[in-house]
Amino acid sequence: MSGGTGWPALAMFAAFVLLTLGITRWAARRTRTAADFYAAGGGITGFQNGLAIAGDFMSAASFLGISAQIFADGYDGLIYSIGFLVGWPIVLFLMAERLRNLGRYTFADVASFRFAQTPVRTLAAISTLMVVLFYLIAQMVGAGQLIRLLFGLPYPYAVAIVGVMMTLYVLFGGMLATTWVQIVKAVLLLGAASFMAAAVLWRFGFSPEALFARAIEAKTAAAAAKGMAADQAAAAGRAIMGPGGFIKDPVSALSLGLALMFGTAGLPHILMRFFTVPDARAARTSVLWATGWIGYFYLLTFVIGFGAIVLVGTDAFYLDADGALRGGGNMAAVHLAHAVGGDLFLGFVSAVAFATILAVVAGLTLSGASAVSHDLYASVWRRGRSDQAAELRVSRITVLVLAIVAIGLGILFEKQNVAFMVSLAFALAASANFPVLLLSLLWPGCTTRGVVAGGAVGLVLALGLTILSPAIWVTVLGHAAPVFPYGSPALFSMPAAFLTIWLVSRLDRSGRAAVDRAGYLAQRVRSETGIGAAKASDH
Amino acid sequence: MERQADSIRLERLADDPRYRRLVRRRGRLGAVFTGIMLVAYLGYILLVAFDKPLLARPVAGGATSVGIPLGLGVILLAILLTGLYVRRANREFDAEVAAIVAEERA
Numbered sequence: 345m346s347g348g349t350g351w352p353a354l355a356m357f358a359a360f361v362l363l364t365l366g367i368t369r370w371a372a373r374r375t376r377t378a379a380d381f382y383a384a385g386g387g388i389t390g391f392q393n394g395l396a397i398a399g400d401f402m403s404a405a406s407f408l409g410i411s412a413q414i415f416a417d418g419y420d421g422l423i424y425s426i427g428f429l430v431g432w433p434i435v436l437f438l439m440a441e442r443l444r445n446l447g448r449y450t451f452a453d454v455a456s457f458r459f460a461q462t463p464v465r466t467l468a469a470i471s472t473l474m475v476v477l478f479y480l481i482a483q484m485v486g487a488g489q490l491i492r493l494l495f496g497l498p499y500p501y502a503v504a505i506v507g508v509m510m511t512l513y514v515l516f517g518g519m520l521a522t523t524w525v526q527i528v529k530a531v532l533l534l535g536a537a538s539f540m541a542a543a544v545l546w547r548f549g550f551s552p553e554a555l556f557a558r559a560i561e562a563k564t565a566a567a568a569a570k571g572m573a574a575d576q577a578a579a580a581g582r583a584i585m586g587p588g589g590f591i592k593d594p595v596s597a598l599s600l601g602l603a604l605m606f607g608t609a610g611l612p613h614i615l616m617r618f619f620t621v622p623d624a625r626a627a628r629t630s631v632l633w634a635t636g637w638i639g640y641f642y643l644l645t646f647v648i649g650f651g652a653i654v655l656v657g658t659d660a661f662y663l664d665a666d667g668a669l670r671g672g673g674n675m676a677a678v679h680l681a682h683a684v685g686g687d688l689f690l691g692f693v694s695a696v697a698f699a700t701i702l703a704v705v706a707g708l709t710l711s712g713a714s715a716v717s718h719d720l721y722a723s724v725w726r727r728g729r730s731d732q733a734a735e736l737r738v739s740r741i742t743v744l745v746l747a748i749v750a751i752g753l754g755i756l757f758e759k760q761n762v763a764f765m766v767s768l769a770f771a772l773a774a775s776a777n778f779p780v781l782l783l784s785l786l787w788p789g790c791t792t793r794g795v796v797a798g799g800a801v802g803l804v805l806a807l808g809l810t811i812l813s814p815a816i817w818v819t820v821l822g823h824a825a826p827v828f829p830y831g832s833p834a835l836f837s838m839p840a841a842f843l844t845i846w847l848v849s850r851l852d853r854s855g856r857a858a859v860d861r862a863g864y865l866a867q868r869v870r871s872e873t874g875i876g877a878a879k880a881s882d883h
Numbered sequence: 884m885e886r887q888a889d890s891i892r893l894e895r896l897a898d899d900p901r902y903r904r905l906v907r908r909r910g911r912l913g914a915v916f917t918g919i920m921l922v923a924y925l926g927y928i929l930l931v932a933f934d935k936p937l938l939a940r941p942v943a944g945g946a947t948s949v950g951i952p953l954g955l956g957v958i959l960l961a962i963l964l965t966g967l968y969v970r971r972a973n974r975e976f977d978a979e980v981a982a983i984v985a986e987e988r989a
Contacts, residue, residue: 419938422954423931429958430924433965437913437920441972556946585948586939587931594932601928605921625977628969635965639958866893872906873980875893 352691394633414649418584431608484754544651607770794849802841
């Protein structure tokens with residue numbers, strides 16, 4: 345296990361794998377109908393669902409990525425965390441209950457409720473697959489890098505292991521296994537992070553002020569050691585307490601902020617979790633728990649990041665000859681685990697970090713598979729006349745295909761920036777899914793043509809502007825200057841989607857448009873009262 | 884046919900004054916809270932974009948900067964608003980919905 349963390353990590357990892365396979369076996373026996381497979385039979389409680397949703401957000405990207413960002417730049421990491429959190433109140437105030445009242449398995453159920461099924465579901469399925477794919481690549485790349493560092497495995501093997509494990513969970517255990525794996529991991533991760541943060545604060549007499557002061561000293565000393573003059577070094581040390589290079593220009597800042605805030609309300613693998621609870625009240629409760637846990641988790645990450653600056657960054661044991669972190673920047677939290685809890689706790693945190701990726705990847709895959717089997721196959725292709733067994737078969741085949749594609753792309757995109765891929769997924773969700781959902785729920789005048797045109801404009805524009813932005817156009821494609829100079833497209837693509845939906849709907853004089861508008865009243869009453877809501881059960 | 888009868892029933896409900904009042908009050912609460920969250924978060928992001936030195940300024944001459952309580956404040960505000968909305972919905976709105984639906988079914 346050269347470069348790995350040795351047997352404690354392997355033992356903990358093996359224990360987690362056994363536990364989750366046990367959950368999958370238990371869930372497989374309870375997964376018979378489509379409602380079981382897609383929505384865990386609607387039997388998840390609000391508290392459990394809140395933990396599962398929090399688990400989806402406490403991905404390896406946020407645990408390792410944000411603590412690493414704080415370790416490197418201090419305050420900047422907090423800006424990202426806040427963006428990920430503030431979408432949740434919006435989901436609650438505008439969507440959660442209405443989603444539960446109108447939908448069964450996918451957000452397309454809701455988006456297409458009163459519209460022509462074929463075009464709206466096709467669009468929703470395409471955007472779901474695109475969001476899922478970008479998110480999936482990010483997680484696979486993160487997983488591969490993490491496992492290579494933790495266990496010393498070659499990158500392709502690491503990616504393949506993740507692919508095989510998540511396939512087992514989803515294929516046999518469906519949503520029930522996917523949810524419980526996520527819950528178990530969320531509890532383990534919250535526990536581990538709480539212990540780390542408490543251990544850090546304990547060393548500073550539970551005074552954040554003392555922690556920050558020591559962190560500034562540590563950064564100042566590091567800057568001075570690199571040969572900076574005393575006043576420059578002091579400024580460099582002090583810089584970790586304020587925003588730095590993370591956000592360059594105001595337009596990019598606002599654009600990324602909008603993508604993070606409204607992207608949450610358009611992420612298909614998050615929205616599908618609202619169909620696993622029995623009613624609107626449980627949907628609401630899940631958001632409260634999720635917001636609480638996610639907020640708490642980001643506070644912990646903040647302490648962990650600053651703790652790592654002091655306890656890891658100043659200890660030669662964790663640094664290589666050049667003074668950089670051993671194993672790469674993303675390992676700050678993992679090294680901190682060793683610093684506060686020794687080899688055994690390091691093993692535990694490594695296993696939890698890996699579990700995090702597995703759980704998130706499983707949820708993403710299930711969401712992509714539902715879009716193909718429930719929206720494309722059952723509703724569009726078979727026009728609602730397929731039987732359940734055939735639909736489930738299509739779903740399971742899709743899981744296999746997605747797993748193979750994810751492994752392939754994970755290996756192909758080894759060098760891609762993980763945070764960038766995640767923010768792209770958020771931008772697509774905010775530009776395509778969010779405007780379609782919001783206007784179909786709340787605007788009577790909205791028509792089939794409007795949502796299809798607007799959703800497509802949002803999707804294409806978000807993707808196109810991203811390709812023309814510095815990260816792809818200059819860094820990947822090697823052009824001299826970007827065509828689109830900003831870091832995130834949402835500030836332009838999201839309003840463009842809203843505007844297109846409004847304009848096309850207003851101009852729509854088709855017969856279908858009359859049906860769409862006439863259907864609003866009944867849809868609204870159902871969404872507000874829950875009359876006729878699917879119980880996510882076929883019995 | 885059944886679907887048609889259903890939609891007539893739903894349309895009648897939409898005219899029920901108590902239903903209209905409920906939807907108006909709940910919608911207003913959601914809109915106001917959404918507005919507060921938007922202003923708080925976008926205000927914070929605009930500070931990050933336009934006035935970095937302000938956020939980096941120390942509080943009371945210590946190590947802690949102004950940006951830390953502000954950032955944590957946005958996080959706590961998100962949790963607080965969510966909690967307030969859920970409490971009001973659980974205590975008031977749910978009972979009203981149940982009463983309207985029950986009467987309409989009778």
